[in-house]
Amino acid sequence: MAAAEGQWVLMATGRTPTNIAVIKYWGKRDEALILPINDSISVTLDPDHLSATTTVAVSPSFPSDRMWLNGKEISLLGGRFQSCLREIRKRARDFEDKEKGVKIKKEDWDKLHVHIASYNNFPTAAGLASSAAGLACFVFTLGKLMNAKEDYGELSSIARQGSGSACRSIYGGFVKWCMGEKDDGSDSIAVQLADETHWNDLVIIIAVVSSKQKETSSTSGMRDSVETSPLLQYRAQTVVPGRVLKMEEAIKNRDFESFAKLTCADSNQFHAVCLDTSPPIFYMNDTSHRIISLVEKWNHSEGTPQVAYTFDAGPNAVLIAQNRKTAAHLLQKLLYYFPPQDNDLSRCRRIAFHERRRGSSSTSRDEDTGSEIQGRC
Amino acid sequence: MAAAEGQWVLMATGRTPTNIAVIKYWGKRDEALILPINDSISVTLDPDHLSATTTVAVSPSFPSDRMWLNGKEISLLGGRFQSCLREIRKRARDFEDKEKGVKIKKEDWDKLHVHIASYNNFPTAAGLASSAAGLACFVFTLGKLMNAKEDYGELSSIARQGSGSACRSIYGGFVKWCMGEKDDGSDSIAVQLADETHWNDLVIIIAVVSSKQKETSSTSGMRDSVETSPLLQYRAQTVVPGRVLKMEEAIKNRDFESFAKLTCADSNQFHAVCLDTSPPIFYMNDTSHRIISLVEKWNHSEGTPQVAYTFDAGPNAVLIAQNRKTAAHLLQKLLYYFPPQDNDLSRCRRIAFHERRRGSSSTSRDEDTGSEIQGRC
Incomplete structure (x- = not known):
């Protein structure tokens, strides 16, 4: 030195x-x-x-x-x-x-x-x-x-x-x-x-149902699932490999219908495994369920998926719309059914739209592509 | 004639x-x-x-x-x-x-x-x-x-x-x-x-979370599960047969610990399969989840199950206590956490205790054992 x-x-x-x-x-x-x-x-x-x-x-x-x-x-x-x-x-x-x-x-x-x-x-x-x-x-x-x-x-x-x-x-x-x-x-x-750049007409909307820290951390939750869920290994060994292949294909072909169906089904299966854990883990709440119902009914009525949903280890919905037009329609529906300003609604029905973002974005750490890494001082 | x-x-x-x-x-x-x-x-x-x-x-x-x-x-x-x-x-x-x-x-x-x-x-x-x-x-x-x-x-x-x-x-x-x-x-x-008469110290408490008719009937729900849930057949063919044998043994021996663990796990797995269905079926709500958490925490703190829970195709909890003393304790807890008279609580938190009953009861249709079949007129 x-x-x-x-x-x-x-x-x-x-x-x-x-x-x-x-x-x-x-x-x-x-x-x-x-x-x-x-x-x-x-x-x-x-x-x-x-x-x-x-x-x-x-x-x-x-x-x-x-x-x-x-x-x-x-x-x-x-x-x-x-x-x-x-x-x-x-x-x-x-x-x-x-x-x-x-x-x-x-x-x-x-x-x-x-x-x-x-x-x-x-x-x-x-x-x-x-x-x-x-x-x-x-x-x-x-x-x-x-x-x-x-x-x-x-x-x-x-x-x-x-x-x-x-x-x-x-x-x-x-x-x-x-x-x-x-x-x-x-x-x-x-x-x-x-x-x-591959599929940049997708729009991702995150509906923040709750920003509270989750009760069960992912680390301890997945440990409990591995130890106690009879369904988890079957999912990992038998269901997921096929889904991964189909998802790769859907992404390659920008096939939104397959992409949306797989995304929703896999989110639900992950939460199913959480529920099959002892003691059961609940990451989604009634508001999450209502968002899913809204999307499912809309997709069903259109005959083809407009929006995909996925939930990680928490109640917040990640909604992936096929394009900006669908995203605008989705936002309209969300704001109608979950008005952020309505204080009369009980807590479990309130929802805040924390962020709106375009999907499939870049990391910005690489100095060659407009990096945010600052010079050494 | x-x-x-x-x-x-x-x-x-x-x-x-x-x-x-x-x-x-x-x-x-x-x-x-x-x-x-x-x-x-x-x-x-x-x-x-x-x-x-x-x-x-x-x-x-x-x-x-x-x-x-x-x-x-x-x-x-x-x-x-x-x-x-x-x-x-x-x-x-x-x-x-x-x-x-x-x-x-x-x-x-x-x-x-x-x-x-x-x-x-x-x-x-x-x-x-x-x-x-x-x-x-x-x-x-x-x-x-x-x-x-x-x-x-x-x-x-x-x-x-x-x-x-x-x-x-x-x-x-x-x-x-x-x-x-x-x-x-x-x-x-x-x-x-x-x-x-075999195990008549069990007490069953039904906590009616909602008496609304369910959105998804059992008939159409299970049809959808059979058609779309990748986990259902695995459950039916691989998980349930073992559980049935263990449950028969638990009932025979009045082994409450095994009985309670199997009952809770199987209820959760049934709801997991509902969630794994496309579109997903939600029978339990936030109040159901809170009841489960209450029971799980209590059972965990006692080191051995005091109460088993099970939910059918709806949000209402069926709680099975080992004996009258435990049932009294359970009711006390339920009434404390879900006060029936508290109108300030949002609808999803209200709960009514509709019935209190002793478990494992008889049908009363047999004329030989005090029947309710009335004489022909």
Whole structure:
């Protein structure tokens, strides 16, 4: 290390969008390495909307690793953060900033502590994949800072060890997380099925039914399902493989009908498995059910799907419309049936439309494509 | 037929309790004969509480078959009523009332029309098995009136053709509906596992969350599940057979822990299959979920199950307590968390405790054991 110790700080900021699974991940075959029991497929959102922004700083003056999430310090001692830190440090390379007179050899990164500040521009732990965005951003930005080799597959594998679905947020567009077969997890990585330009007339509307933190975390929920649901393994081994193939085909052909049917059916099956868990897990509530009924009735009356719905580990609806016209129609219906300003309605009927976003968007961390990674200072 | 035509009326009244499945029936392999895709097990309630009371009358002066349900005339043209009428008429025997001077030969029953008036003392079509009680009562009382041979297995098979689960209401206590294997359904009958005295410290509390008629009838719901749920056949073929054996064992040994765990798990799995149906079927609502959470937390904190819950095709909770003491404790908890008088609570949180009943009760239609079948007039 050059420059007097404590005299300098290196910093990088990244922004990573969340992703929404259309074929769901639920259940691990290895808790420590976060290896799933089935493949999953997701669409990455536009980073302008639901995303995590993370700044990572390193300095010889930092006596320990520390992290702040949404302004509040959280522990970095958990195995997940430690795995990501360790894996990125392993891949760190020589770095030099001549202007600042800072030179770090790859073996010296181990001696430097990091400070991490992350911020989600949407509700945290409310079933909107905040941890996917957060961990992917953490890994990506740390990799940038430490000058790690940029192999996206490898980065996705590291992000996976932070939060399973984070591996899918490394790419924009449509992404498949291949479960892999190896015990060491080295083949459990994400791959991009189609980039963000492939099917860009889709519009995604997120209806935030509740921004409360969920009662059952995804981690403990899926552990309980693996241990107690008689239906889960059948789903993973027999139902999902066929659905993954059909979903890949639907995405390739921009076949909205198949895409919508598969998306809705897989969301419902994931929640069915939650209900088949002991004790049962309820992520959806009456308002979620009403949104589903609204969409189902509309799709039925039109004879062909107009909108797909999917719910992650929370009551909030992710609605995917075929195009802007359908999205406008959908919004109209939602606002009619769930008026946000109607205080007479009981709490379970209120709904807020938190964000409106265009689907299949890009990550914006890559310096070559309009990156948000800021210069080192 | 003796006596001048139109001069006489023969009448019989019966009362049949509803039954609550602890291993659920969901899915038919034959729609017309009502043959199920798996065995099911139920407990028959005390007829003093949730029951159907049916009066059947026959007279040469009746020009056609007619039926009234809860005071409102309904059509008897449906295949289900017709099947039951046809099957009982087939089994009718010679009858004579010397006092009235009425004599009917078995072949003459075919020429006589019936009037049927049925009344449920609990919400109809709200997922409390009203059709089970109603159809069983219809078959039983008609059989009495027409002097049909009283083979309970055969009566259960006729009631089955009216409403599948009605076959289980023919007996008191714990009852198993054997799915059978034959194409003609002749081996798809109910058998009594244990009579109403076997485990009579159980107490059943029914928490009526809503007495509204359900949106999706059981008939169309299970048809949709059979056609669209990838999980249903796996449940029927792989999960249920093992559960049926364990449940029979639990009932035999009055093993409440096993009984409660199986009951809750099977209720949840049935609703999971409903959710896995396309479009998904939601019978439970937020209040149902809150009741489940209350019971699960209580059972967990005690280390051993105090209460089992089960939900049929509706939001209403059937809660089975191990004994009177536990039942009192349960009622106390329910009344605390769901105060019936609190009008400030939103509709989805209100709950009424409609009935309190002792479990595993007898049917009361058998003339040998204090029957409610009234004399012919």
